[in-house]
Amino acid sequence: MFASPTGAVVHYPLILKRFMENSSEYRFIKACRGEPVDKTPVWFMRQAGRYMKVYRDLKEKYTFLELCKNPELACEVTLQPLEVLGVDAAIIFADILLPLEPMGTGLEFSAGDGPVIPRPVKDRKAVEKLMPVNVEEQLGFVADAIRRVRKEIKIPLIGFAGAPFTLCSYMIEGGKSRDFTTTKLMMYDAPDVWEMLMDKVCTMLVDYLKMQVSAGAQALQLFDSWVGCLGPNDYEKYILPYSRRVFEGLKDTGVPVINFSTGTSTMLDLVQKAGGDVLSFDWRIQMDTARALLGKDQPVQGNLDPVTLFAPLPVIRERVHDILKRSGGKGYVFNLGHGILQHTPVEHVKAVVDMVHEYQHE
Amino acid sequence: MFASPTGAVVHYPLILKRFMENSSEYRFIKACRGEPVDKTPVWFMRQAGRYMKVYRDLKEKYTFLELCKNPELACEVTLQPLEVLGVDAAIIFADILLPLEPMGTGLEFSAGDGPVIPRPVKDRKAVEKLMPVNVEEQLGFVADAIRRVRKEIKIPLIGFAGAPFTLCSYMIEGGKSRDFTTTKLMMYDAPDVWEMLMDKVCTMLVDYLKMQVSAGAQALQLFDSWVGCLGPNDYEKYILPYSRRVFEGLKDTGVPVINFSTGTSTMLDLVQKAGGDVLSFDWRIQMDTARALLGKDQPVQGNLDPVTLFAPLPVIRERVHDILKRSGGKGYVFNLGHGILQHTPVEHVKAVVDMVHEYQHE
Numbered sequence: 016m017f018a019s020p021t022g023a024v025v026h027y028p029l030i031l032k033r034f035m036e037n038s039s040e041y042r043f044i045k046a047c048r049g050e051p052v053d054k055t056p057v058w059f060m061r062q063a064g065r066y067m068k069v070y071r072d073l074k075e076k077y078t079f080l081e082l083c084k085n086p087e088l089a090c091e092v093t094l095q096p097l098e099v100l101g102v103d104a105a106i107i108f109a110d111i112l113l114p115l116e117p118m119g120t121g122l123e124f125s126a127g128d129g130p131v132i133p134r135p136v137k138d139r140k141a142v143e144k145l146m147p148v149n150v151e152e153q154l155g156f157v158a159d160a161i162r163r164v165r166k167e168i169k170i171p172l173i174g175f176a177g178a179p180f181t182l183c184s185y186m187i188e189g190g191k192s193r194d195f196t197t198t199k200l201m202m203y204d205a206p207d208v209w210e211m212l213m214d215k216v217c218t219m220l221v222d223y224l225k226m227q228v229s230a231g232a233q234a235l236q237l238f239d240s241w242v243g244c245l246g247p248n249d250y251e252k253y254i255l256p257y258s259r260r261v262f263e264g265l266k267d268t269g270v271p272v273i274n275f276s277t278g279t280s281t282m283l284d285l286v287q288k289a290g291g292d293v294l295s296f297d298w299r300i301q302m303d304t305a306r307a308l309l310g311k312d313q314p315v316q317g318n319l320d321p322v323t324l325f326a327p328l329p330v331i332r333e334r335v336h337d338i339l340k341r342s343g344g345k346g347y348v349f350n351l352g353h354g355i356l357q358h359t360p361v362e363h364v365k366a367v368v369d370m371v372h373e374y375q376h377e
Numbered sequence: 378m379f380a381s382p383t384g385a386v387v388h389y390p391l392i393l394k395r396f397m398e399n400s401s402e403y404r405f406i407k408a409c410r411g412e413p414v415d416k417t418p419v420w421f422m423r424q425a426g427r428y429m430k431v432y433r434d435l436k437e438k439y440t441f442l443e444l445c446k447n448p449e450l451a452c453e454v455t456l457q458p459l460e461v462l463g464v465d466a467a468i469i470f471a472d473i474l475l476p477l478e479p480m481g482t483g484l485e486f487s488a489g490d491g492p493v494i495p496r497p498v499k500d501r502k503a504v505e506k507l508m509p510v511n512v513e514e515q516l517g518f519v520a521d522a523i524r525r526v527r528k529e530i531k532i533p534l535i536g537f538a539g540a541p542f543t544l545c546s547y548m549i550e551g552g553k554s555r556d557f558t559t560t561k562l563m564m565y566d567a568p569d570v571w572e573m574l575m576d577k578v579c580t581m582l583v584d585y586l587k588m589q590v591s592a593g594a595q596a597l598q599l600f601d602s603w604v605g606c607l608g609p610n611d612y613e614k615y616i617l618p619y620s621r622r623v624f625e626g627l628k629d630t631g632v633p634v635i636n637f638s639t640g641t642s643t644m645l646d647l648v649q650k651a652g653g654d655v656l657s658f659d660w661r662i663q664m665d666t667a668r669a670l671l672g673k674d675q676p677v678q679g680n681l682d683p684v685t686l687f688a689p690l691p692v693i694r695e696r697v698h699d700i701l702k703r704s705g706g707k708g709y710v711f712n713l714g715h716g717i718l719q720h721t722p723v724e725h726v727k728a729v730v731d732m733v734h735e736y737q738h739e
Contacts, residue, residue: 194718196684203688246660246682248699280643281662298608300643320608322558326565337610356556 043104043171047234047271047293049314049346055339056103057371059364061354062096063108067361069095079124083110086159093164099361101368104171104234105164109157111177111238112185114219117153119146120186135189137197142212150222158230165231174232176224178239179216179257195244202253213257221264228268235265236273237291243278250282255289262290273316277353283308297352303341314346321351324359328366335370344376405465405533409596409633409655411676411708417701418465419733421726423716424458425470429723431457441486445472448521455526461723463730466533467526471519473539473600474547476581479515481508482548497551499559504574512584520592527593536594538586540601541578541619557606564615575619583626590630597627598635599653605640612644617651624652635678639715645670659714665703676708683713686721690728697732706738
């Protein structure tokens, strides 16, 4: 017996068994490649975070950026949910905005208000001033954290970064945005400046993600969290070529790459054209509708509404089973449609892992 | 010559000509009915509002709720954009949340933070306490404003209300929400309470909208601004039957009713099933794709991204023409995919009206 990070006493052999089960087959990697699996793999975006008491305790001692930049702490946070939940993959604890600091825009996290970029990139001059990033020197702490985590776990570790659009939108808006007015206007009004900015971001992203694979990441996910603010035309013209460049640039790493986005359910065909081995999308489209659209050989990930995790267990079970049934099983990774929300009951997240693992595809 | 509300000197005959042109055919109503029109009709959601100096000047003297509740002022605001823009329809100045006050939840608008509902409706007890609304007595100021406007204009006047889901989400969350967690949980966890709440809101909505038609509204629009937070399953189960009840309840008014929503592009077939004579949707789907999906006999409205109005005129023109071309012309009302944003240049809005009116469908 030992005390788990949440303080609950857990039987050690049970955890060991779970780890063994998970590691024996790497069902997550197999599903990403469309290969047969013994059970449907499952992990959660933001599976380490504020909904867990162990994380909130650490956050009382350290700022968010301290946790990200200290490989020992980042490793600890990455590990926090693994034993408790029994998921099939870990994701390195980091933030999609970390590369903005070495690029020269600055990066702050104000309590409650989310990220603030002190020197936003609003015009040609600002884009020209952006600095090339030496990823090993300036973002090496992420690689260090990956190396530490790999020593501790037997399930695959996912590295990640923000997709070109989502990163650029933060750089341009200076933080979160509702309408993305300044970002869209740069596209419409100064397409050459937009191109220069996306170009610099793409170059950095390929280097940054390759470094993560070199350090031990066995899969990658690109987060295009806000690209759903665009219509299909704009996505095709201003985003697709750049996202594709990143996915193409990662092909020789050999690891599966997940193309994640939200609000893109009416342009999934275009998102698919951009690339990536696995498409991850939100709950605004039924899993079977999406699979029919994308073709049965396209591995997919998703797409439970994170709010569902607050519902009573029978409601959760019905919805989890519905998605699993619609998924068809093959080439499928269970996940939410976006990250776990604050205040989500940990026990519900854990229960979903069991529901997914216990489900028998017909 | 006379001074327009924006202070610019305008040739009166020009305005008169524009009014005559618009009134002679009521092309807006004809398009809503799928009948042939001489020119594509155009109006804008939030065409009266903060982007206009005349409105901001009034707002220095009166609060938002004062403007809504004083028929003389509401009439004045409704008229403000009409001459300046030359649109084909007016929409009564009001707020979708006005019915919440007589229902008993309270309603406040804090500067900058949007609406605050002081007594949100979170459980059965709160739903039971909601009061039936005597629309003539308690919301009669909207009818008064409609009567006043009708005396002043020759173009059709649109009445409106929030759709059942969007209204209930405000009532439950107590204001704006990002994830709609409490709203979704009432649906999932207490479907009977949800049903009781939606039932009360639907009853009020049918009365409220019928009163607007009796007062002179020649068309109606139901705003389901936030329903796109739901997946198709939830929409079909928890929303569609109630929205349908409102649309059915309005059929004997004889006026065209517009079913407006955003973020619903992957479930437009379900939104269509809910009812309404015209479907209005956002820019996340191409106009031709939507029309192919909905059938050529379904009148539609939309769907320019409001951010486009900040772009240079050639960019705006290209995008306006693209939508007009994809629309096919018949049974089509030009509009944005959502309301006009603050700081939008008035001259650009005006230019779009001319672009739409000048466009010749092939």
